[in-house]
Amino acid sequence: MTQTKVLISGAGVAGAALAHFLHHDGFDVTVVERTPGLRGSGYAVDFRGDAFDVLAEMGILDEIQGHDTKMRGTTLIDTEGTAVGQLPAEAFAGELEVPKPELTRILHRVTEPDVLYIFDDSITTLTQHPDHITVEFERGAPRDVDLVIGADGLFSKVRRLAFGPHEACLRHLGMSGVGFTTDNILGLAHSGVLQQVGTTAVYAFAAADTARMSVSLSFATDAPTLDRRPRSEQEQAVRTAFTGRKWVVPQLLDAMATADDFYFSSSTQVHLNSWSRGRVALIGDAGYCAAPTAGMGTSQALIGARSLARHLTASNGDHTAAFAAYEAELRPYIEANQQTGREGAAAFGARTE
CATH class of the missing domain: 3.30.70 (Alpha-Beta Plaits)
Structure with a gap:
C-alpha cells in the first residue's frame, strides 16, 4: 500500500509533534524549516492539562519533567521596586515549565531518525490538484505530496499561500x-x-x-x-x-x-472560519494562535498535533473528513483559550475589541 506523503512546514513544537504521530501511524513525513537549523533561543514554555497526556504518549514526559525550571513564583512590585504582592508559579509557568530550546531539541531527536528534515528552505508555491499538491521551494526541487500542513507560526507562509493575506485573519x-x-x-x-x-x-x-x-x-x-x-x-x-x-x-x-x-x-490571535483548504491544513499558532497572554501556545500545539494525526489515521485516506473531525473536536478548546488570551491582554490595560 502506498504511504500518504505529508509535507509539514515548520520544525517547531507543532510540526515535530505532528511528524512523530504521523510517522508512527505509517505516513511518509517530510518537514521543511526556513531557518538553517534548530532554533536555539526562546523563553521557557509551559504545559497545562491534556498536554501532559500527549507528552506521555510520545514517551518523553519523564525527560521533559527533568528540565523543569522549578519556578517559585513572581513578586509584584511598585514603581520604586518595592514588593507589594506575590503571584504563584502557575500564573506564568503553568503546571510545568521547561526551557524552549530543550523541548525543541528533544522533539527533533525523537523524530529525526524517521522523518526527513529539510532546513534552510521555504515553500513558495502551492498548486492543488484533485489527487495531490505540487509544492515549490526557494531552494529545493518541486515535490508532489498528498497533504501540506502549516505549522509555521503566527505569520505562516502556508496560511498566506492557501488562505489569503495575514491581515484577513490576525486580530491584534x-x-x-x-x-x-x-x-x-x-x-x-x-x-x-x-x-x-x-x-x-x-x-x-x-x-x-x-x-x-x-x-x-x-x-x-x-x-x-x-x-x-x-x-x-x-x-x-x-x-x-x-x-x-x-x-x-x-x-x-x-x-x-x-x-x-x-x-x-x-x-495577536488568528481567527479563521476553517483550518483547512483542500489538501492544506493548519495547526498550532498558524491556525489558531491564542496570543501569549493565554499561556496556551505549547499545549495547543501538542494537543492539535495529536488530534490531527488521529483523525488522518482514522479517515482511511479521506483527508476532507479528517480535517473536519479535527476542527470539530478542537475548536471549542481553542475558542476558550482565545477568550483567556483576550482577558489576559485586557488585564494589562490593552484594548481587545
Missing part, C-alpha cells in the same frame, strides 16, 4: 513588547518580578540559568504594524512607552540595545 489584542536576556542584575533565582504601570509592564525572571534573566517590556499599541519594522524603530517605540520610568527600567532599556537575542512581537 492591543499590546506589543520586546523580549531579550541580560545579566541577572536583580539576583533572581527560579523566580520573577512584575511591575505594571498603566498600560506598560516589566516582567523579568531567571529560571534554569540563574546567571541570566529574561526580560519582557510590554506596552499598549493600536495595531501590530511594528512587527515588520526595523529594530531601530521597535526599540524607539519601547523607549517612548517607558519614558520616565524608575527602578531598573533605564538599565533594562540600555541592555535591550545590545541584546543579541532581541525580538519584538505583538499579542
